[in-house]
Amino acid sequence: xxxxxxxxxxxxxxxxxxxxxxxxxxxxxxxxxxxxxxxxxxxxxxxxxxxxxxxxxxxxxxxxxxxxxxxxxxxxxxxxxxxxxx
Amino acid sequence: xxxxxxxxxxxxxxxxxxxxxxxxxxxxxxxxxxxxxxxxxxxxxxxxxxxxxxxxxxxxxxxxxxxxxxxxxxxxxxxxxxxxxxxxxxxxxxxxxxxxxxxxxxxxxxxxxxxxxxxxxxxxxxxxxxxxxxxxxxxx
Numbered sequence: 001x002x003x004x005x006x007x008x009x010x011x012x013x014x015x016x017x018x019x020x021x022x023x024x025x026x027x028x029x030x031x032x033x034x035x036x037x038x039x040x041x042x043x044x045x046x047x048x049x050x051x052x053x054x055x056x057x058x059x060x061x062x063x064x065x066x067x068x069x070x071x072x073x074x075x076x077x078x079x080x081x082x083x084x085x086x
Numbered sequence: 087x088x089x090x091x092x093x094x095x096x097x098x099x100x101x102x103x104x105x106x107x108x109x110x111x112x113x114x115x116x117x118x119x120x121x122x123x124x125x126x127x128x129x130x131x132x133x134x135x136x137x138x139x140x141x142x143x144x145x146x147x148x149x150x151x152x153x154x155x156x157x158x159x160x161x162x163x164x165x166x167x168x169x170x171x172x173x174x175x176x177x178x179x180x181x182x183x184x185x186x187x188x189x190x191x192x193x194x195x196x197x198x199x200x201x202x203x204x205x206x207x208x209x210x211x212x213x214x215x216x217x218x219x220x221x222x223x224x225x226x
Contacts, residue, residue, distance in 0.1 A: 052170070056170050062162075063167055067160060069136060069155065071153070073154070074150075074152050
């Protein structure tokens with residue numbers, strides 16, 4: 001299953017914390033023109049570097065589907081950054 | 087069955103100790119053995135889903151903490167994607183690694199070997215303890 005929600009939280013001393021919940025599917029749909037251009041660029045790169053397009057697509061898709069569950073949490077003093085993919 | 091328990095049963099079978107003494111010894115053995123922790127040994131093989139990296143630092147009095155959780159499935163997918171890297175890119179990477187003082191031949195690294203490595207990652211626990219820093223890498 002592709003990621004559903006990306007949570008980003010940034011805390012800095014003396015500033016209000018930034019919290020963002022990014023729903024992946026709506027954002028991907030909104031950015032679909034850019035995604036199509038990126039996919040075309042990837043296709044051309046595969047052809048130029050003689051990489052199997054289907055294998056590359058499958059591997060890339062698996063990578064995206066494996067992202068849920070990833071969590072990066074960094075605290076340094078009173079600063080903190082959290083990125084969580086669900 | 088542990089070796090000590092087998093020794094006790096052997097002594098009982100040989101008549102060196104009585105059944106009551108054997109029972110006492112086994113009870114004492116169970117008391118001294120640590121309880122089975124929720125570690126990689128307690129977990130069935132291949133049940134781990136995530137690779138965790140925890141770093142606790144206390145440099146200069148400012149406490150820092152890094153906590154990264156990566157799905158093992160993501161590592162597997164990354165290995166499959168890395169298998170598509172063209173040979174000329176690998177040789178270029180080898181050249182750059184050699185320049186940096188790391189004589190490592192990436193072309194010798196096969197995807198099957200990497201997958202095997204990931205399969206056995208859940209048995210690995212790395213712990214580094216220093217007075218101010220602590221690093222822990224494990225699977226859960």
